[in-house]
Amino acid sequence: MSAKCVAVVLTWRKSKKTPAPVRACGEKTPAPARERGAEIDRREAESFIRLHHAENPGAGPVESRLREVLAEIDQTGTYTHTTGELTFGARVAWRNSNRCIGRLYWRSLQVRDRRHVDTADGVAEECVEHLGAATGRGRIRPTITVFAPDRPDERAPRVLNDQLIRYAGYVREDGSVLGDPANAEITKRALRMGWRGEGTRFDVLPLVVEAKGALVLREVPREVVLEVPIRHPVFPWFAGLGLKWHAVPAISNMALEIGGVTYPCAPFNGWYMGTEIGARNLADRDRYDQLPVVAEGLGLDTSHDRTLWRDQALVELNVAVLHSFTEDGVTITDHHTEARRFLTHLEREERSGRVCPADWSWIVPPLSGAATPVFHRYYEDVRLTPAYVHRPPLG
Numbered sequence: 001m002s003a004k005c006v007a008v009v010l011t012w013r014k015s016k017k018t019p020a021p022v023r024a025c026g027e028k029t030p031a032p033a034r035e036r037g038a039e040i041d042r043r044e045a046e047s048f049i050r051l052h053h054a055e056n057p058g059a060g061p062v063e064s065r066l067r068e069v070l071a072e073i074d075q076t077g078t079y080t081h082t083t084g085e086l087t088f089g090a091r092v093a094w095r096n097s098n099r100c101i102g103r104l105y106w107r108s109l110q111v112r113d114r115r116h117v118d119t120a121d122g123v124a125e126e127c128v129e130h131l132g133a134a135t136g137r138g139r140i141r142p143t144i145t146v147f148a149p150d151r152p153d154e155r156a157p158r159v160l161n162d163q164l165i166r167y168a169g170y171v172r173e174d175g176s177v178l179g180d181p182a183n184a185e186i187t188k189r190a191l192r193m194g195w196r197g198e199g200t201r202f203d204v205l206p207l208v209v210e211a212k213g214a215l216v217l218r219e220v221p222r223e224v225v226l227e228v229p230i231r232h233p234v235f236p237w238f239a240g241l242g243l244k245w246h247a248v249p250a251i252s253n254m255a256l257e258i259g260g261v262t263y264p265c266a267p268f269n270g271w272y273m274g275t276e277i278g279a280r281n282l283a284d285r286d287r288y289d290q291l292p293v294v295a296e297g298l299g300l301d302t303s304h305d306r307t308l309w310r311d312q313a314l315v316e317l318n319v320a321v322l323h324s325f326t327e328d329g330v331t332i333t334d335h336h337t338e339a340r341r342f343l344t345h346l347e348r349e350e351r352s353g354r355v356c357p358a359d360w361s362w363i364v365p366p367l368s369g370a371a372t373p374v375f376h377r378y379y380e381d382v383r384l385t386p387a388y389v390h391r392p393p394l395g
Contacts, residue, residue, distance in 0.1 A: 039077040040260040048259025077152035089258030093386040099362035104345040112145040120211040124218035131224040140331035144268035157211035164250035168203040278318035335365035339372035
C-alpha cells in the first residue's frame with residue numbers, strides 16, 4: 001500500500017454483473033512523493049491539523065495549534081508533528097491506502113517514532129529492531145518506523161531496498177536469474193558494494209541505506225528473519241521443492257506524507273495474505289515461476305491450456321502456503337476471509353461518514369477473484385492524505 005484531504009461524499013455501487021476489464025496491476029502508478037526543497041504547503045498542513053483535531057477531541061484547541069504550525073512554517077519552511085499527530089497520520093495513511101485490502105485494523109498500527117535517527121548506521125540498526133518488534137515470534141504486529149523527514153535544507157535518509165527482507169536475484173551469464181528476478185538490480189548494487197551471498201535461491205539481501213551522503217551496507221541478522229518452509233498437507237513431495245518465504249512484508253520504498261511533510265524513510269508492515277506469496281511471489285513467471293514445477297509434481301497434463309493445469313497448480317501452491325504458515329504459528333490470512341473483512345471495513349467507514357478509496361484491480365485477489373465478495377462491486381478510486389506514496393528513484 002494519496003493526495004489532498006477533501007470532504008467528499010461518495011456513493012458505493014453494487015453491480016449485478018462482472019465489472020469491465022481493468023488495467024493490469026501496477027499499470028497505474030501512484031503519484032511520487034514530493035521532491036526535497038519546496039516549502040510545506042500551508043493548506044495541506046492546515047487540512048491535516050484540522051482532521052487530527054476533529055477525530056481526536058482530546059488534542060486540545062485546534063486554532064492555537066494551527067497558529068503554532070503556521071508560524072513555524074513561516075520561520076523554517078516546514079513544521080514538526082507532535083507524537084500524537086505522527087501516530088494518527090501514519091494510521092490514517094493506512095486507512096487511505098487504496099491498494100490495501102487489509103485496512104480493517106488500521107487503528108492497531110504500532111508507530112515507532114525514530115525521527116531523531118538520521119545517520120545511515122542508525123537507520124540500519126532501527127530497521128533491524130523494527131523486524132524484531134514486528135515479527136513477534138510469528139504473531140506479526142502491524143508496525144511502522146518513521147525516520148527524519150525531508151526538510152527544505154536537508155535530504156532525509158532512504159532505504160534503497162523495496163522491502164526490509166528480500167531475496168537476492170543473481171543474474172547469470174546467460175541472462176537467467178538464480179533467486180528472485182524482482183531483486184536483480186538491488187542485488188547487483190549490493191555485490192558492487194562488496195556483499196557476497198551464499199548463492200542460493202533464497203539469500204536474504206543486506207540493507208542498503210543512504211543518509212548524509214553516506215551509503216551503508218548492513219546484513220540483516222538471521223535471528224530477525226523468520227522464514228517458513230513451504231510444504232503441503234497432502235503431498236509429501238512438496239517439501240522437496242525447497243520453497244520457503246519470510247514472515248514479515250515490510251515495505252521500505254514508499255514515503256509517508258502527512259500534512260505536507262514527507263518522511264521518505266518509513267518502513268511499515270502488516271501480515272501476508274496467502275495469495276501474495278502463493279499466487280504472485282512464487283507463481284509469477286517473472287518471479288519464482290513455480291507453477292510448472294508444481295504441475296509436474298501433481299502429474300498434470302501441461303500439453304495445452306484447456307487442461308487448466310495452471311489453475312490446479314496455483315490452488316495447491318496456495319494451499320501449501322497457508323498450511324505451512326498456519327502449522328508454524330505464523331500470522332497469515334486467506335483471500336476469502338480478507339475480502340469479507342474489507343467489506344466490514346468499508347461499511348464502518350461509510351457509517352463514519354468517511355471516504356473509503358479502493359483500486360479494484362488491487363482489492364480483488366489474484367486467485368478466485370469472482371468467488372470473493374469484493375469482486376462484485378465498483379469502488380471510487382480517489383486519492384487522500386495522509387498517504388503512503390512511491391518515492392522518486394535514487395540514482
